[in-house]
Amino acid sequence: MKIENWECAGSLPLLYQELQELGLESNVAELEAFGFTVVPPEKVGPPGYHLQFKEALERIVADRFGPLDTEIDRWNDVNDIMRFLLWDDPVFEKITYNPAALGLSQYLLGTNCILSICNAWIKGPGEKRTGIHADYLDKGPDAMPQQCVNTNMHLMLTDYSKEEGTISFLPGSHRWRRQASPPEAKYWADRAHPVNAPAGSMVVWGNHVWHGSYPRTVPGVRLTLQTGYMRPRFQPQEPYRETVTQEALDRNPVRFAGLMDAYGPYPFGKNDQIPELMYLGPKGTGHEYPTAEDYCSLFDTEPAKGKVTTRPNYDYSKHDGRIANERHGAVMAEVKKRKELSRQPQGFPIEL
Numbered sequence: 469m470k471i472e473n474w475e476c477a478g479s480l481p482l483l484y485q486e487l488q489e490l491g492l493e494s495n496v497a498e499l500e501a502f503g504f505t506v507v508p509p510e511k512v513g514p515p516g517y518h519l520q521f522k523e524a525l526e527r528i529v530a531d532r533f534g535p536l537d538t539e540i541d542r543w544n545d546v547n548d549i550m551r552f553l554l555w556d557d558p559v560f561e562k563i564t565y566n567p568a569a570l571g572l573s574q575y576l577l578g579t580n581c582i583l584s585i586c587n588a589w590i591k592g593p594g595e596k597r598t599g600i601h602a603d604y605l606d607k608g609p610d611a612m613p614q615q616c617v618n619t620n621m622h623l624m625l626t627d628y629s630k631e632e633g634t635i636s637f638l639p640g641s642h643r644w645r646r647q648a649s650p651p652e653a654k655y656w657a658d659r660a661h662p663v664n665a666p667a668g669s670m671v672v673w674g675n676h677v678w679h680g681s682y683p684r685t686v687p688g689v690r691l692t693l694q695t696g697y698m699r700p701r702f703q704p705q706e707p708y709r710e711t712v713t714q715e716a717l718d719r720n721p722v723r724f725a726g727l728m729d730a731y732g733p734y735p736f737g738k739n740d741q742i743p744e745l746m747y748l749g750p751k752g753t754g755h756e757y758p759t760a761e762d763y764c765s766l767f768d769t770e771p772a773k774g775k776v777t778t779r780p781n782y783d784y785s786k787h788d789g790r791i792a793n794e795r796h797g798a799v800m801a802e803v804k805k806r807k808e809l810s811r812q813p814q815g816f817p818i819e820l
Contacts, residue, residue, distance in 0.1 A: 479579045479758040486766045487571050495568075495672070496575055503642030503677030507568050509668030512623070518668040521693050522625040524557040525550075525588050536689060543689050545594025547633075547681070552706050553693075554586040561720055563623060564695055564727050567766040572672045573619040573697040579758040581697045583727040584618060584704040589692040591633045591684050598681040600638070600653040600660060602646075603673075603696075612645055616674040618698040625691035628665045633684030635671060636660035642676035653680070700732055700755045709779060718773040723752035723764045725776040731755075737784030748799060750775055 471488070473481050487496060491511055498505035509517070526536060528550070533542055554560050563569065564583050574581055603620055604612045628634040638660050648656070660680055663671055673679065684690055698704055712728040725731065731749035752764025753776065 473760050479763040482763040502639040504637045504673035507670040512670045520559050524559045528556050543592030547591045547596035550588040569621040571766050576616040576619050576674045577699050582700050582729040584698040585696040585706050587694045591690040593684045595683050597683045600648050600656045600680040603675040618675045621695045622671045623693040624669045627667050630662040630682050631685050633690045634662045635681050636662050638678040641678040648678050717776050721768050722750045722772040726753040738787035
């Protein structure tokens, strides 16, 4: 079938065409059918792509805990997560908009999704493992919505096998649309499907599928770089919007500012939302329904210098209805003008 830019499909046709260019159609099908997919190294990046992330992570581990080659015993019977890595090394910024990771996540969440986490996992030999669960933090039995709310990506920095403490999945469990109960988690722990894949591979899944991991039974450590994405109306797990710098925005593409939620219109203040954020952000930064007009290519790697900014200061407790109305009117007039001229917005042109 020829994929065209059907208006009723929003930005999905443009995204799907780029997923086709990346050779990821079968991965899309696996997400739909089984709830997770494994992307081979050659579709993740060029040869040795993962090594830059592995080297950076090993440096950070050495700074925090000691070098892996001399302090390896520290990781015996440990399955540990290292939080909030994004600003520890600029190389981690690149993984957030890796075309395979971001493209497949956008397929599940929409092309306006934001970044929720950038973590790493380190697992040593022993009995420690991750129990069977679904990635939805509200534990209420009826809390999980039908639509996918967040996705996870693991970039395998070392080889994955059952003996090496691999991640495991229950294929098809994403259709159950509920969290695993404690008895179910215990039953499936050693019955879940182990992922076998070489270093440099990537596994992507949505929040519905049940998954866990196996204990590592061989010497050494399993290293994993993790990113998680979320629909923009939900709260991310790590505070990127508050911590991103102008330098980081300048050196990365425009879509990175969208992942940071720098232009997100929430939370509301007494003057309601900040309309500049919702309506005047560059492509790839807005919260509105993602249309073809607003699509930001997975292949856009040009640094955004001069196109995006950090969030402006805003007094949430201040109320001035006249100013709010004037601001909203000015913003909508600018939106109308840009639509008529087919111009793309740049930064925050209106004084807050």
